[in-house]
Amino acid sequence: MKLLRQSSPDPQQLALQLDFFSSDFSSQPKVDHPAPERTPGSLLPSLPLSNGDANAPIPHGKRRVHVGEHILDYTLVRSKRRSIGFMIDDDGLRITAPKWVTLTEIENAICEKQRWIFTKLNERREHSARRLQPQMEWRDGATLPYLGHDITLRILGTQAAGIAYNADTKELTVCLPGAAAERQLKDRVQGWLQLEAKRIFAERLPVYAEKLNVSYQSFALSSAMTQWGSCTADGKIRLNWRLIHFALPLIDYVIAHELSHLREMNHSPRFWATVQSVFPEFVAAKKALRDHAPETLPIF
Structure with a gap:
């Protein structure tokens, strides 16, 4: 509106x-996540993996993380911004993060935002399926x-x-x-x-x-x-x-x-x-x- x-x-x-x-997710605003403080011992918890093929090739230009029972591939873009940004587009999850933030801190942020991420990915998948329905x-x-x-x-x-x-x-x-x-x-x-x-x-x-x-x-x-x-x-x-x-x-x-x-x-x-x-x-x-x-x- x-x-x-x-x-x-x-x-x-x-x-x-x-x-x-407005289900055009590519035009949705980014959801920012403040960059975490870099404290020793801030590690991604051990997450069990019960589905998906962890041995499948990682798509070019992507990174992979295990989140709960899911395997999540995402694109990481480094920038001068001061926070970690999440966006769902046609290519899946895209994360923009400051250059000084470590991968561990980024994956911790993914865990914290996993509910939003998987909700939006599912919405995107359903939206794409509807687009394939015959006219x-x-x-x-x-x-x-x-x-x-x-x-x-x-x-x-x-x-x-x-x-x-x-x-x-x-x-x-x-x-x-x-x-x-x-x-x-x-x-x-x-x-x-x-x-x-x-x-x-x-x-x-x-x-x-x-x-x-x-x-x-x-x-x-x-x-x-x-x-x-x-x-x-x-x-x-x-x-x-x-x-x-x-x-x-x-x-x-x-x-x-x-x-x-x-x-x-x-x-x-x-x-x-x-x-x-x-x-x-x-x-x-x-x-x-x-x-x-x-x-x-x-x-x-």
């Missing part, structure tokens, strides 16, 4: 945005997410144009000429999803505006590639139409988040307390949006 200002601050243009797809095929019988559930796409070959959703069977029927191109099908489905998003947002915004005792000036759909929503100081709300893919509680969280900015135009503790006052489950919703991989959504 970012506070955006023009070079000449204008209160009418001040905007706060709710970022999405949706635009054909009869395909499924796509709508309000947190998969619905089935039905294509009816006819000269009459139309689209209809059956909530009982969870089927979206699209009428198209037999020679219609895939682009026409995508445009028809996207148009329907955007209309649904506008309808549902229009229903939910007043609910949370009343709870927060705030008034918004207007709202519009957004197709932003980096934000779920935004709010300006003069009450203009923008909500990403692709929220329609998610369950209603996640939509409500984004709406509550943006409307809360009309009371606190920041991301201070008071802001989050405001969000929590109307949406107590905001932490879980925030994590669900942050962890969701963009590759699992249909490409239009």
Whole structure:
């Protein structure tokens, strides 16, 4: 989430945005660990190894350490910085450390940070696995997410144009000429999803505006590639139409988040307390949006 200002601050243009797809770990900030004091006897404890192949070749440019039951390969970069930095990127764990810090001290720091390291490595692995999932095929019988559930796409070959959703069977029927191109099908489905998003947002915004005792000036759909929503100081709300893919509680969280900015135009503790006052489950919703991989959504 970012506070955006023009070079000449204008209160009418001040905007706060709710970022999405932040599971891009390569852009995550480094987590710094203060360089340890160099005291005699500060040794890495003896750690048992019960899985993995300790005899496997160490990749070029990497170092290897045993941490609990794991074998951990990492890249070490020496620098003039005054602390030990940890980062997870496409190449795994990368550590930046001052030139004077010993390997023993670095490996002690790895042990202390092992929970964070393995959590982030697992998240990265899951993220990469989702990226390998096959993309949706635009054909009869395909499924796509709508309000947190998969619905089935039905294509009816006819000269009459139309689209209809059956909530009982969870089927979206699209009428198209037999020679219609895939682009026409995508445009028809996207148009329907955007209309649904506008309808549902229009229903939910007043609910949370009343709870927060705030008034918004207007709202519009957004197709932003980096934000779920935004709010300006003069009450203009923008909500990403692709929220329609998610369950209603996640939509409500984004709406509550943006409307809360009309009371606190920041991301201070008071802001989050405001969000929590109307949406107590905001932490879980925030994590669900942050962890969701963009590759699992249909490409239009």
